[in-house]
Each structure stands twice: as C-alpha cells, then as structure tokens.
Amino acid sequence: MPIQRVARYSLLLKDLKKYTIETHFDYNDLCKALDYMVSLAKECNNNIQDI
DSSP states (O other): OOOOHHHHHHHHHHHHHTTTTTSSSTTTHHHHHHHHHHHHHHHHHHHHHOO
C-alpha cells in the first residue's frame, strides 16, 4: 500500500468519525480503525526516516 494512501485513509476515517454519532453500532470499530491507521502512518514515517 503506498504511503500516501495510509495518510488519506486516516483523514477519511477522522472525518467519518466526526460525523458518526457515538451510539452508532459501528462507532467503536471506527475508533479502533482510526487508531490503527494513525499508528500505522507513524510507523511508516519512522521507517522512512531510518532509511
């Protein structure tokens, strides 16, 4: 997966979370996905800096 796509997905998930009510049945999974994508983006950035 290209690095730019990781950042784009993080932004899309962040916007989706902003417009999703907390009582929606997918809200917790959305938060988990957002946390995962943010941590993945950070890990990718760290690995690129090591190269």
